Structure formats: structure tokens, C-alpha cells
Amino acid sequence: MKEFKIKVAEKVIKISCSYDFSYIYCKDYITAEIEDFSITVNSKDIEFERERATLECSDGYLELLAIHRKISEIMPKYNTILFHGSVLAIDGKGYLFTAPSGTGKSTHTRLWKEYFKDEVIVVNDDKPFLKIEEDEIFAYGTPWDGKHRLSSNIKVPLKGICILSQDRENWIKKIDGKMVYPYLYNQVYHILSERENAIKTLQIFDKLLKIIPIYKMGCNISYDAVKTSYLGMIGDEK
Template sequence: MFTNNYKMADKVIEVNSIYEKVHHYCREYLTDEPADFSVTIAQEDIAFEKRKSDSEYAFEGLPLPDFTEDMLEETAVYRKIAEKMPEYDTFVFHGSVIAVDGQGFLFTAKSGTGKSTHTRLWREYFGERAVMVNDDKPMLRITDRGVTAYGTPYNGKHGLGCNISVPLKAVCILTRGEKNSIVRIGKSEAYAMLLQQVYRPQDPLKMAKTIKLVDRLAENTELYRLACNMDIEAAQVAYNGMKG
């Protein structure tokens, strides 16, 4: 068994794993602080991830993946952490967070719409003013003071992100369009997408807590819909529409 502590979203997690690879994956979040909670992986957790991935690929009509056990363990660790975080008013969200001048902007959309491409345009447009927080699975913590977005090790296939936190200024639902335009929307227009993109715990009580947290996110964060054509002008239009 391999054991280390990692700090994510201001909580320290003791990870006990069968394989060492997960600790290399999380190395940028290593800490010697005492743990707030621990996750321990057993062989049945790896078997569960294998069954789940096989069923998802089969449903899509794709060849079954040949994931190694240490790769499956990485997903098992992620799942156990994500299941626990709602207890700390925090959840994992599928989206891309970029910060400009210390303010975070979260882009979310259906798969394949171009979240990563759009945030790349922001980095090109703003240069050193822009910092990639997380390109796939940031954590969002909801408090009475607002919403904070955190980097996590789970930062997408390109590994874009870092171990920082920023106040979240806005959430933007990305769509494709011939012309770049952005509009502010209400909770009712955004809610279905927000609920679709949040990590949904298997435990009913934690799922109920997650729904309450999504409600607070929608009520206390500016919400927008952006139509963009993936020209660099899209970054300018989006930022000017949301910066306030």
C-alpha cells in the first residue's frame, strides 16, 4: 500500500493506493499537513471502474478499452474524493476555468463544443494576464462569500491547469455560432446544463447536498451563454461581456 497526503480545495486527503502511479499523478498537490479525511482503494474498487468503463464504451459502440489496473485506480481515487467533497460545500464540475487578473471564468458545454479551444484563445489574447486553473474537472467551493474555483490533478488530456484557487466571477455556457455574441441568462436557462456537468454522487444524501450547492452556485454567480466561432475575437467578446 502506498500512502501520501494531498491538498485539494483546502482539504487534505490521505490517499492509500495499491499502485504508486496515482501518487505521481497527484504530485503537485502533495502536502505534509494532517488529513481531513482519507480514501483507501481496494481491488473491488478497481474492478468496479473496469466494469463501468467497459459498459460505457459498449454503450457507445466502441471497442473496449485496455486500461491497466493502475490507470483504473486513478479513476477510483478521483471518484472517492468527488463523492466526499460535498460534505465540505465543494463539488467537482466538468468545465474549463481560466483566470484573468485573478478572476476566474468557467466555461462549460456539451462534449466536443470547444471549451479547451476557447480558453486557448483567451491565453493567446491575454498573454501572461491569463492563467489556466483547470481544463477539465475543477472543484468549486460554495460559501457565504461567494464561489471559489480550485485546480485539481484532473485537468484533462492536455494537462492544462495548476494548483491555485481564484474567486469565480462567472459561469458561461458555450455554444457554436457564426458570429460572436454573449448574453446574460437566468438560473432557469442554465440549470439543466449545470446539473448535467456537476459530479453526481451515488449516495442519495450527498446528491441532495450537491443539488443544494448547484442551486447556490446558480443564485450567487453570474451566468452567461456565449455563441462563438472560435476566432480570437471570441475571447474579447466573452471577456468584455462578463468582466463587469
């Protein structure tokens, strides 16, 4: 059994597992600090992930998925949830883009990086952690950062969530989060089989919608789409 510790969303997690793959994958988050909690992945966990997988995967990769699942199930106890989306930071503030699979979320965030260059930091391109601290939400990088492996081990205050859809013209509008409640909640990792976990996750999510402005955007693949989303969200802060 291999052991190592990572620090994610300000929590140190001791991981016991069998394969080097997970250690290598999480290398940017390795720490020697004292752990806040521990998880262990065994063969039953790997088989559980294999049954859920849509593609054939190595045991090492399935073990990584099990680590991700176990951590995500514990983090709501620390006012933290995993959200499916891409977080970009500009001027020290984070903006989260989310969209149904195949809509172009990763393309839009790539265009932001091309347009703003070094002014933009990709906090996480797939599964950031969002944490409540008093009356503010912070976004954190995680090792689970999508097929392009784009993330930074940093923390930024979250200032907006934008739901993307494909359109010929670029437009953005601020909306009431209640209008898209089911969609946004489905982007949160939650386990309904554990009542306490489900209630805590729901409480964090409800507070998220009260604190963070929600936007809906139609966009094409262009730098004009980047400018539209930037001005639409950052302009609201001024």
C-alpha cells in the same frame, strides 16, 4: 499498499492505493499536512471503474479514476462540488467555460491563453472544484485537469459561468440559470444513490446559481470570440 496525502480545495486527503501512477499524477498537490479524511482504493474499486470505462485502460489509470470518484463523493460534506468545465483566471478572478463534448471548450480556453498570454492562468481545464465560502464561490485547481494536463494549484473567486456553443458569429448574453438548470446540473459530479450526498450537492448547486452570473455564448474559433467572451463577462462587473 502505497500512501500519500494531497491538498485539494483546502482539504488534506490521505490516499491508500497500489500504483505509483496516482502519486505521479497528483505530484503538484502532495502535502505533509494532517489529513481531513482518508480514502482507500482496492481491486474492487478498480474493477468498478473498468466496467464503466469506454476505452481499455491500465490498472494504474483506473485506480486514479477511483480516487477521483471517492474524493468527489465526499467533498460535498465540505461545501465543495466537482464541476466539468475549464476555469481561467485573469486579474485574480475566475471564469468557467463549459460546453458539450466536441463543442470547442478547450480550443476557446487555449485561445484565451494565446491572446492574453501570461495575464491568464489556467486554474483547471477539465474538473475544478467549486467551493462555497459564505456568499462567495471559489474555484480550485485539481489533479484531474484533462488530456492536456492544464491546471494550477491555486484558488480564485469565481465570477462567471459561460456555456459555449458553435456559431458563425460571436455573441454572448446573460441568462437566468433556471433556463439551463438541467444542463448545468449534469456538469456536476453527483451520486444519486446516497440521499444525504444528493441533497447536499443540490443545495450547493442551487446556491451557486444564485451567486454566480450565467452566460450563454455562440462562438467561432477566433480571437474575436475571446474578446467577445471577455467583454461580455468582465464588462458586466464594471
